Amino acid sequence: MSTLLLSEEDPAAPESIRLMAELSTALEAITGDGGNASFDAADVRGPMACFVVARDAAGAALGCGAFRPLEPGVAEIKRMYARHGTSGVGSAVLRFLETEAAALGYQALWLETRLVNRRAVDFYEARGYSRIANYGKYIGNPLAVCFEKQLPSPPEDA
Template identity: 80%
Template structure:
């Protein structure tokens, strides 16, 4: 079995590959949850010295997934737009490790994120990687469809 060689790099969230990956994510979320998540994301939030947008590529430079974080509150970054193309085994984990390391290097003590309870694959993914459920924050307070998680860095 061939081992996938991944290249993870900070990239422009408005570049064509980035937009394509996020469009695929939006379609998948719409199908799973009935909400594309687009209203909860602004590309400008993940650009700048306290934020990060990353694309995972294979050895040929083909995009396989993306993820981002933005500053949420002092010491806390929020993970956004996590996506790995179907069949791209290990890409999601690699993206998440990259984002966690970047956030820690920038001085964040924790990362938070939101997903939907109905998105069992995402809930199980984050739980398996050490994320603990927290009270819903921000715009997710009072939303029974949302579930929020935290990981201390």
């Protein structure tokens, strides 16, 4: 894998919007729903939220992801995407988000995907996410599957 540069960026920037549009197109093809109704860019701005873009060494955007506050101690992963044909981008974005969330004091990350999206289900399970009961708007939705990962506590200052 070539060098990846990850940085927090504005979810309303043109490249961010383009990445999320690609994600919506891919989700629509897999699940029949692009997921746009479950995302608000305002939710991933601010001191307890994060939107990250992964770029190659030449600066080309390759993927993105975000988290937003969900409930005390819990953030929700949103808009995870890696361009088709890339390798390691999704994992790098997810590690970045996990590190940032832990640094902000979150104890856990939650997320939802669709059962039919086997690639996403397998991706999260392979990275230590465990299935949990559906939460929030996903309660009672048999097409949805929710996951959680407990985050390490930040080191205490001596």
